[in-house]
Amino acid sequence: MIESKNSKRVLLKNGLIIDPFNNKEFFSDILIRNGKIDSIKKSIKPEKDYEVIDCEGLVITHGFCDIHVHFREPGREDKENLESGSYAAIAGGFTQVCTMPNTNPVIDSPESIYFIISKSKNLPIDIFPIGAISKNQEGEKLTEMLLMKDNGAIAFSDDGSPIQNSQFMRLALTYAKMIDSPIINHAEDIALRNEGVMNAGSNSNNLGLKGNPNSAEAIMVYRDLLLASQLKSKIHIPHVSTKESVNLIKNFKKGNAHISAEVTPHHIYFDDSSINSSNYNTNLKVAPPIRSKKDCKALIEGLKNETIDCIATDHAPHTIEEKETTFNDAAFGMIGLESCFAAVNKILVKQNKMPLLSLIQKLSTNPRKIMGIESDLFKQGSNAQITIFDPDIKWIFSQDSVYSKSINSPFLNEELVGKVKFVFSKNRIFFL
Amino acid sequence: MLKSKHLIGIENFPTNDLIKIIDTSFYFKKILISEERKTDLLKGKTLVNMFFENSTRTKISFTLAQKRLGADSINFTSSTSSVSKGESLKDTILNIASMQIDGAVIRHSHPGAALRLSEYIDGSVINAGDGSHEHPTQAILDMVSLKEKFGRIEGLKVGIVGDILNSRVARSNIFALKKLGAEVIVCGPSTLLPSEAKKLNINFSYDLDEVLNWCDAIIALRIQMERMHFGRLSSKREYYSKFGLSFERINRIKKDIVIMHPGPMNRGVEIDSKVADSENAIILDQVLNGEASRMSILYLLLGDNH
Numbered sequence: 137m138i139e140s141k142n143s144k145r146v147l148l149k150n151g152l153i154i155d156p157f158n159n160k161e162f163f164s165d166i167l168i169r170n171g172k173i174d175s176i177k178k179s180i181k182p183e184k185d186y187e188v189i190d191c192e193g194l195v196i197t198h199g200f201c202d203i204h205v206h207f208r209e210p211g212r213e214d215k216e217n218l219e220s221g222s223y224a225a226i227a228g229g230f231t232q233v234c235t236m237p238n239t240n241p242v243i244d245s246p247e248s249i250y251f252i253i254s255k256s257k258n259l260p261i262d263i264f265p266i267g268a269i270s271k272n273q274e275g276e277k278l279t280e281m282l283l284m285k286d287n288g289a290i291a292f293s294d295d296g297s298p299i300q301n302s303q304f305m306r307l308a309l310t311y312a313k314m315i316d317s318p319i320i321n322h323a324e325d326i327a328l329r330n331e332g333v334m335n336a337g338s339n340s341n342n343l344g345l346k347g348n349p350n351s352a353e354a355i356m357v358y359r360d361l362l363l364a365s366q367l368k369s370k371i372h373i374p375h376v377s378t379k380e381s382v383n384l385i386k387n388f389k390k391g392n393a394h395i396s397a398e399v400t401p402h403h404i405y406f407d408d409s410s411i412n413s414s415n416y417n418t419n420l421k422v423a424p425p426i427r428s429k430k431d432c433k434a435l436i437e438g439l440k441n442e443t444i445d446c447i448a449t450d451h452a453p454h455t456i457e458e459k460e461t462t463f464n465d466a467a468f469g470m471i472g473l474e475s476c477f478a479a480v481n482k483i484l485v486k487q488n489k490m491p492l493l494s495l496i497q498k499l500s501t502n503p504r505k506i507m508g509i510e511s512d513l514f515k516q517g518s519n520a521q522i523t524i525f526d527p528d529i530k531w532i533f534s535q536d537s538v539y540s541k542s543i544n545s546p547f548l549n550e551e552l553v554g555k556v557k558f559v560f561s562k563n564r565i566f567f568l
Numbered sequence: 569m570l571k572s573k574h575l576i577g578i579e580n581f582p583t584n585d586l587i588k589i590i591d592t593s594f595y596f597k598k599i600l601i602s603e604e605r606k607t608d609l610l611k612g613k614t615l616v617n618m619f620f621e622n623s624t625r626t627k628i629s630f631t632l633a634q635k636r637l638g639a640d641s642i643n644f645t646s647s648t649s650s651v652s653k654g655e656s657l658k659d660t661i662l663n664i665a666s667m668q669i670d671g672a673v674i675r676h677s678h679p680g681a682a683l684r685l686s687e688y689i690d691g692s693v694i695n696a697g698d699g700s701h702e703h704p705t706q707a708i709l710d711m712v713s714l715k716e717k718f719g720r721i722e723g724l725k726v727g728i729v730g731d732i733l734n735s736r737v738a739r740s741n742i743f744a745l746k747k748l749g750a751e752v753i754v755c756g757p758s759t760l761l762p763s764e765a766k767k768l769n770i771n772f773s774y775d776l777d778e779v780l781n782w783c784d785a786i787i788a789l790r791i792q793m794e795r796m797h798f799g800r801l802s803s804k805r806e807y808y809s810k811f812g813l814s815f816e817r818i819n820r821i822k823k824d825i826v827i828m829h830p831g832p833m834n835r836g837v838e839i840d841s842k843v844a845d846s847e848n849a850i851i852l853d854q855v856l857n858g859e860a861s862r863m864s865i866l867y868l869l870l871g872d873n874h
Contacts, residue, residue: 248815280806307799314774367763434582 137227137539140565143187145169147180151191151524156198156497157512168520170565176514187565189558191510191524195311198500198513198520199231199561204295204320204398204448207263209232210251211240213264216453216541218252221473222259224451224540226391226566227554229499229523230471231261234507238296239266243269246283247435253288260564264290264507269308269319273297276304278311285315290507293320294442295374296423300326302359318370318396318506323356323381324424333464335425337409343413345463348425354380361388361395372506373397375450381435385448386443396506398448399435401472401479406546411463418459418466419546422452434476436488439498446503449476453542470542477525477531485527486553492527496535522560527553570868574693577702577724578743584706586747589864593712595868597860600636611873612640613670616748618685619696620646620676625831625855626696630673633862639670639870650838656690665689666712671870691697692869700734706830708775709858711748713850714785717814717826718855722749727737727779728753730789730838733762737830738789742768755779756811759800772871776811777820785826788813791838804837831855863868 148166165180207221235245256263271277297321329352337345364371407429438444450471484490504511533547559566570585574766634641671692679701697703723760732738752770835841
């Protein structure tokens with residue numbers, strides 16, 4: 137990654153512009169002046185102080201937005217910090233991310249929200265902290281959501297610690313209504329999860345590993361959707377992994393604008409047969425687990441028919457020591473920012489015929505709308521957040537592409553399709 | 569004469585009776601602030617005050633009102649009664665009823681307890697608070713206080729802020745204000761507002777500043793911080809910052825508004841000391857009006873007034 141300095145005027149020439157907000161694709165040039173969109177015209181003549189980037193054969197679109205990442209700061213800066221996470225995001229074409237609050241200490245107060253906001257100021261991307269729903273994510277006492285919102289909290293989640301008490305969930309959904317913020321509940325019934333380390337099925341049986349059944353997720357998704365619908369509160373379902381959940385979301389969404397859902401790249405790229413007796417690949421150990429082929433298919437279908445609104449990586453860095461162990465002992469989670477676009481482009485656009493514009497919406501406009509972040513990014517005068525990629529190039533994902541402090545990725549050595557080339561964010565240009 | 573024999577709740581209380589009680593309260597207030605302070609309008613009447621739940625001001629207020637009307641009354645609290653020996657509510661009431669009483673005042677932690685009492689005794693029943701249901705005498709004294717301050721209730725804009733969901737004061741006040749033609753907005757955290765309240769026909773707000781700029785008078789309710797443990801509140805700090813009548817907040821509004829509180833107050837939680845003690849606060853007037861209102865209620869329900 138190389139950063140170009142002192143670019144007061146940048147001209148992007150000859151690229152295909154895909155504007156996911158206005159649903160348009162067209163060939164044009166874009167002039168960026170002092171970090172803001174100056175003009176978008178058929179042909180802009182370069183002047184002598186312009187930095188010109190030739191985008192022939194490339195797609196120019198909005199910077200991506202990942203509403204589900206773990207940057208581990210404060211507490212586990214050995215795995216990731218706000219700065220290293222930001223460069224991992226840039227490498228994946230992301231100019232904005234929402235960080236989950238399950239750090240140490242937990243981001244559960246206005247003061248800790250302020251910590252994230254102030255530490256992120258000079259980073260190359262925008263970081264929007266998600267605050268915890270309950271104090272210390274214990275599911276018992278509400279956090280000061282109103283004051284946290286005043287300090288910059290974008291949403292609320294106890295990600296990693298599924299809320300088990302339904303009355304508490306109901307009250308949290310009620311409380312968040314005051315500030316119109318989405319509640320994001322990691323939907324999992326802990327009793328049904330039953331110490332499962334991978335998807336429950338014939339594969340887990342063959343491997344002798346404890347299984348986590350689809351019902352552990354679907355029952356909680358149903359509970360959360362029912363409560364949120366009755367209260368007319370905003371609910372966002374993170375990392376949907378089962379066919380049953382997709383069906384529930386589809387049914388509840390009819391006429392309800394307050395429901396949204398995300399899917400991760402790994403839940404559509406891999407299935408539980410990827411974990412086998414010759415690899416016991418701990419990089420595929422994740423919560424919720426990688427599910428069956430049938431679930432994969434349902435998730436892809438859900439993305440194609442707009443039941444699932446967006447793609448989020450659940451970027452979860454872990455140290456080598458936490459992954460170089462038995463499957464049972466390994467930590468849950470994988471990094472995902474750097475490999476995201478190339479993985480979902482391969483699966484959704486190349487293999488499943490999703491229009492590229494539709495995929496881009498799921499990486500930019502849709503997640504921003506869920507979080508209430510400005511999403512009309514090509515408007516004249518707006519701060520330029522631009523990602524430029526080659527949609528067709530095939531390449532092998534390797535450690536060279538990883539900017540995270542951790543390398544726990546199951547995409548290593550996979551052939552992926554499409555590659556981010558340039559990212560423009562906060563008046564800085566990055567060449568990848 | 570009133571149409572009603574009992575005062576169980578404002579919801580089903582005839583508006584004309586309500587107006588008559590309010591108007592007569594001013595007559596008793598004059599007596600209270602005169603040198604005499606005492607009448608014999610209820611001489612020979614016997615009342616029993618049944619407090620199954622803690623009370624300071626309401627109990628004293630009723631007792632004093634009865635004494636100033638010349639009635640005989642006895643108090644009992646559940647901790648000193650047979651209730652603590654396991655006697656049922658019905659038996660306790662039937663025993664007292666057979667002692668030839670003319671009226672009973674009851675406070676109980678269960679909604680509907682006053683109604684039960686009225687089914688078992690011959691005399692008049694006055695509800696001094698039944699759980700989270702109603703506290704009609706508080707609403708009447710608040711109406712008297714508003715009328716004293718503004719000269720009218722019709723058309724007044726009144727805000728109520730706090731734990732609306734669990735408050736009998738809020739419920740009775742809403743009924744009374746609506747009956748008398750006032751406009752009401754209730755304000756508080758979403759977890760302490762009723763989710764279904766179409767029947768009340770009132771507006772809700774989460775924005776106290778907006779309510780304060782709109783209203784002529786604001787009624788602050790006591791917040792029980794133990795609600796935090798049930799996930800209904802996050803912290804004292806957040807409550808005070810968003811729903812507390814702070815000095816700064818009151819200073820920000822462009823006009824004078826009347827500040828009311830039914831007591832007991834948590835200074836520093838729902839109301840700033842400086843606000844509670846300010847000129848616009850009529851919190852202590854409410855207490856005196858409470859005594860006058862209860863004299864009016866007792867006289868009109870029990871007296872031989874034609």
